[in-house]
Amino acid sequence: MRIARFSHNGTPQYAFVQSDKSSGRDYLAVLDGYPFGSQPARPTGERFELDGEGIRLLAPVIPSKIYGLAKNYEAHARFMHSQGHSHEEHAPRDMVVFMKPSTSVIGPDDPIVMPSFSDDMNFEPEVAVVIGRIAKNVTEAEAMDHVLGFTCVNDVTLRDLQGSDPMWTRAKGFDTSCPLGPWIETDLDWRDARISFRLNGEDVPEANGTTANLIHSIPEQIARISSFATLLPGDVIMTGTPNAYGSLHPLDEAQVTVEGIGSLRNVVVKGQ
Numbered sequence: 001m002r003i004a005r006f007s008h009n010g011t012p013q014y015a016f017v018q019s020d021k022s023s024g025r026d027y028l029a030v031l032d033g034y035p036f037g038s039q040p041a042r043p044t045g046e047r048f049e050l051d052g053e054g055i056r057l058l059a060p061v062i063p064s065k066i067y068g069l070a071k072n073y074e075a076h077a078r079f080m081h082s083q084g085h086s087h088e089e090h091a092p093r094d095m096v097v098f099m100k101p102s103t104s105v106i107g108p109d110d111p112i113v114m115p116s117f118s119d120d121m122n123f124e125p126e127v128a129v130v131i132g133r134i135a136k137n138v139t140e141a142e143a144m145d146h147v148l149g150f151t152c153v154n155d156v157t158l159r160d161l162q163g164s165d166p167m168w169t170r171a172k173g174f175d176t177s178c179p180l181g182p183w184i185e186t187d188l189d190w191r192d193a194r195i196s197f198r199l200n201g202e203d204v205p206e207a208n209g210t211t212a213n214l215i216h217s218i219p220e221q222i223a224r225i226s227s228f229a230t231l232l233p234g235d236v237i238m239t240g241t242p243n244a245y246g247s248l249h250p251l252d253e254a255q256v257t258v259e260g261i262g263s264l265r266n267v268v269v270k271g272q
């Protein structure tokens with residue numbers, strides 16, 4: 001099932017994304033509430049065409065917290081090293097977790113604003129986990145019961161500041177650094193979710209990968225993070241960049257695709 005957050009003439013609402021087989025069109029079946037918690041939201045009967053007038057998809061959640069995994073794929077760790085962005089040739093054995101603030105989140109088709117204080121902005125396509133139920137000290141075996149679903153994320157990173165600042169707070173936490181969407185897919189094969197990236201409509205095969213190659217699995221990530229912080233409904237975990245990253249410049253179109261979810265598209269604009 002696909003759960004989208006959208007606005008119709010400015011009012012944000014949740015909906016199931018449904019395909020009408022006879023017309024071949026996609027619809028938003030409006031829900032009577034929030035898709036988290038013990039009372040499941042139900043369709044109200046109202047529906048809109050997905051590409052209808054006045055309809056805009058929004059980031060599927062406004063998380064209280066966004067965690068990110070760094071160097072969670074061996075291919076990515078090796079790529080970072082080959083670019084001179086990391087001293088270590090291999091991925092660290094221990095999990096490396098960082099955060100982005102909620103103000104970094106943007107939705108599908110929202111602009112990524114390249115800050116004037118950076119000359120080196122990179123895309124990082126990833127699978128994002130959306131938490132559905134409070135998770136505190138959960139085991140790996142229990143972890144997936146706390147997940148609502150999955151979405152696409154672009155962990156946009158200012159590589160120059162990642163090297164020069166003592167922390168990654170600016171490099172990974174600036175406004176618009178977390179494009180998220182297009183919706184939450186609840187039925188993903190998360191053990192082998194295929195990630196790909198297109199830049200200005202062209203495939204970037206060296207950025208592609210699959211969650212089958214994760215070093216720390218999704219249940220392991222949830223268990224570890226919930227051992228030091230309470231994960232709330234709507235919180236997001238970015239599971240890691242599978243492979244190469246690359247540069248983004250003003251006017252570039254960045255498109256993250258996860259097979260079984262869909263595509264997240266954003267255009268870069270120059271900031272102040």
Ligand SMILES: CC(=O)CC(=O)C(=O)O
Nearest residue numbers: 069070071072076240241
């Ligand atoms: C150091 C990084 O930027 C690595 C990262 O974010 C990743 O996904 O891996």
